[in-house]
Amino acid sequence: MFDRIQTPAVLVDIDVAKRNIERFQTYADSHGLKVRPHIKTHKLPAIAEMQLDAGAVGITCQKVSEAEAMVAGSGRLNDVLITYNILGDDKLHALVALAGKVKLAVVADNMTVIDGLSAAFAAAGATLNVFVECNTGADRCGVGTTEEAAALAVRIHAAPGLRFAGLMTYPPVGGAAKVQAFMTEAKALIEARGIAVPAISSGGTPDMMKAHLAPIATEFRPGTYVYNDRSLVARDVASWDDCALTVLATVVSVPASNRAIIDAGSKTLTSDLLGLVGHGHVLGRPDISIDQLSEEHGRLRCQSDINLTVGQRIRIVPNHACVVTNMVDGVYVYGKDKAPELWPVPARGKIV
């Protein structure tokens, strides 16, 4: 099926992706939770449309240019949340333009960001929905206390050009109880100031099937769930059969009986470890470890005879699917009834 594809290449089983999308949507529907998938995993407007078709309310992007690429690639992506503190005139102008095309929201965790958003949108006579980002233990962005969350909500509520949209968090794995406690308290504090909290947004694929443990959340932003990867199999939340994204590689050298070299290195698989040992899982060969990557070589090791030949092709489930789709201009999409087809990845490399 993949004989005519040059390696290394990124393959996507569209049937598996569809099944993954539907599985979480069914769960979320049963708990009255809205789904707003993070497109960072696939970066493909067509898959975002599949997510909408399954019942998603909109999409999540991480950067302004990423949102622009997704919106430009589909007339149907008209509800976008950018989960990022946005700063700087160029990005603010782009944001104002984007808000003229779609229902748009962003997040903020500090006054400087809020003031910049307000100045840009008030000057344009436009209105932007702004969530307050809260830190529920991941220690990345987000205010650390419910009092700060309330103070920022008040600031947004009062700011010309802005509308307070609610609370947002990206919790650590196992963080549902913290999300529930923080958000319940923050919501009460904000409502006590006479401001409604229209939405509470949480996310993270590893815990997505436990989202009901934080019932205060009204929407959930899973990303990796659409493809899954070795990190999620290691966490027991997916099986190898649930992994829609694989890397096709060719054995280019078997320099020792227990070692082989493939033509996929860190420029395809990336160096992301996500706490794992090794750089991916060779399908059908659990006895092999990928113990070293250089940019264009991957080294495979085996305790016994590796039993691979030069020219042979293998398929690898990478540690982290999202970063792999950022390495290639196109992915080969295939399915039960679909021969592999090269799809460009419009939101690849959109870092600003």
Place this chain on the structure above:
Amino acid sequence: MFDRIQTPAVLVDIDVAKRNIERFQTYADSHGLKVRPHIKTHKLPAIAEMQLDAGAVGITCQKVSEAEAMVAGSGRLNDVLITYNILGDDKLHALVALAGKVKLAVVADNMTVIDGLSAAFAAAGATLNVFVECNTGADRCGVGTTEEAAALAVRIHAAPGLRFAGLMTYPPVGGAAKVQAFMTEAKALIEARGIAVPAISSGGTPDMMKAHLAPIATEFRPGTYVYNDRSLVARDVASWDDCALTVLATVVSVPASNRAIIDAGSKTLTSDLLGLVGHGHVLGRPDISIDQLSEEHGRLRCQSDINLTVGQRIRIVPNHACVVTNMVDGVYVYGKDKAPELWPVPARGKIV
């Protein structure tokens, strides 16, 4: 100088790059060593031309598509070594076409690769230069014994469409003595079979100023030396002032007194560690560590007050320069007499 550049962005100081190029060329010239820089670091035809201008005999590429992009980008890159085992009809056809445009050489460490190259070039009535890749301790590709090297040299020498070009290795750091010993013995074995060894090619920036410790080598392939990076400063072979490539980033959040978040994550800095702790060096702030990357966020930590404000810009020397230029469609090139200018990176993402 960089105020109008959206972040994150990759900056290249062209004066520093030029100085780095000239420094190694001077050393190599003084030892009668030819220089064949690996373009994987910059991926820019214009910088490859600077390397030729300084005295390089040609360039090194790792993949066929990378070589195609470089040759297409400059009429002057007419001597190319691809240090890779090349397999598969599509790549072999591309190789034949490329050999019609430039002086071309590749490497091989097994019979399957040699037979494929021979079939393609003999069928096209063309000739390809082929080096034997030798393993001198890095345990990636390469034959492990001098007898195997000699056997492959004989095979190449006898193969229609191929010309034996010599021996090639990518040694581990500190491997000069092993290179000298292996290559001396392999050369003697091959010459004893009546076959000349026209060239012996070694490489690796960390040990480039010790290349004279393996005087059997006739050419050297440094890559990272043009930009340098945190890994080379850690090895004491470059200073921060020698680092031509930096990542410009903006502080987007200061959620705690000892923590700040920047808008550059693994999609810009990459997760390459190269044995280091942390993900880059903040220029002028040796007290800060970049302790965590997610795709679009970098987390900065400090033992005491981090003393950064939202909106402030910082510059980071990444752990590994080569992989960073693969993440962006363009880099901002600037110098003493040159305002920053966006240069596309034609050989980015060329993995096949």
